[in-house]
Amino acid sequence: xxALHLQGTILPAGGPRDLFIADGRITFDAVDxxxxxxxxxxxxxxxxxxxxxxxMASPGSxxxxxxxxxxxxxxxxxxxxxxxxxxxxxxxxxxxxxAYEANRARVERAAARAFxxxxx
Numbered sequence: 001x002x003a004l005h006l007q008g009t010i011l012p013a014g015g016p017r018d019l020f021i022a023d024g025r026i027t028f029d030a031v032d033x034x035x036x037x038x039x040x041x042x043x044x045x046x047x048x049x050x051x052x053x054x055x056m057a058s059p060g061s062x063x064x065x066x067x068x069x070x071x072x073x074x075x076x077x078x079x080x081x082x083x084x085x086x087x088x089x090x091x092x093x094x095x096x097x098x099a100y101e102a103n104r105a106r107v108e109r110a111a112a113r114a115f116x117x118x119x120x
Contacts, residue, residue: 002091004107005034008041019043024080026115037104079117083110
């Protein structure tokens with residue numbers, strides 16, 4: 001399975017960066033032959049659904065990332081496995097395939113979940 005490349009403005013820091021996903025892990029180190037799946041967008045690691053995850057910072061919400069991950073019941077192994085499976089599926093598709101964009105979006109969401117789950 002090949003690595004993925006995302007380029008965009010990373011929030012909340014706000015700066016443009018290149019982000020790579022290789023072997024189910026997110027890194028800022030360049031990965032040779034990574035497939036660019038997003039260029040010029042917003043990258044929000046951990047922010048999968050605004051209505052579901054912004055509440056983590058609300059009063060009465062879990063105080064730490066670890067508690068938030070447990071609260072969301074995100075298992076790191078499951079998140080990594082899901083991401084790897086979706087990456088493999090995407091790598092077998094051609095960009096002109098009608099389902100490519102939907103699958104690319106699924107990979108981005110899975111990458112965010114894996115990022116949050118593995119921050120422990």
